[in-house]
Amino acid sequence: MKLLILNGPNLNLLGLREPEIYGSATYHDLLALIQSTAQTLGLEATVYQSNHEGDLIDQIQAARGVYDGIVFNPAAYTHTSVALLDALLAVRIPTVEVHLSDLSQREAFRQISYIRPACIATFTGLGIRGYQRGMEFLWRYLLRSGDCLLYT
Numbered sequence: 001m002k003l004l005i006l007n008g009p010n011l012n013l014l015g016l017r018e019p020e021i022y023g024s025a026t027y028h029d030l031l032a033l034i035q036s037t038a039q040t041l042g043l044e045a046t047v048y049q050s051n052h053e054g055d056l057i058d059q060i061q062a063a064r065g066v067y068d069g070i071v072f073n074p075a076a077y078t079h080t081s082v083a084l085l086d087a088l089l090a091v092r093i094p095t096v097e098v099h100l101s102d103l104s105q106r107e108a109f110r111q112i113s114y115i116r117p118a119c120i121a122t123f124t125g126l127g128i129r130g131y132q133r134g135m136e137f138l139w140r141y142l143l144r145s146g147d148c149l150l151y152t
């Protein structure tokens, strides 16, 4: 099983500011958690971060036939990007939306997620543990649905 973990703008700076909102874990901590979760579940995880919307769209398009599932934190593009929604709807790869912070407790403009209609689940407000929960959720979902393209 192969999962693509996609991160949007500024998430590479995780740990450098606003720990009260995003937690104190660094981006390096996040990468380590993703790889240890992948090892535990016996799957392969590839992480990609970009500050550019078009890059993220390219990655989603290229994921077709390669990845079984996507864990996606589009960061600020969550609240603006119909293009990311369209890319996810086009490739139809099971996708889990993840946010470090609890969006329901934040500004009105963060209450809208354009990508949510294309996602099978959302984890929000769990810090970097949300990525682990998202990977576990996809792992179970893919094994149950029999939709896994690649077994290792």
Ligand code: CA2
Pocket: 009, 010, 011, 012, 013, 014, 015, 016, 017, 018, 022, 073, 074, 075, 076, 077, 078, 098, 099, 100, 101, 102, 110
């Ligand atoms: O809570 C989340 O994961 C967000 O997707 C993070 C985005 C924000 O725009 C969304 O509304 C919610 C911000 C990403 C910036 O990440 C940093 C976090 C800490 C330090 C530097 C960057």
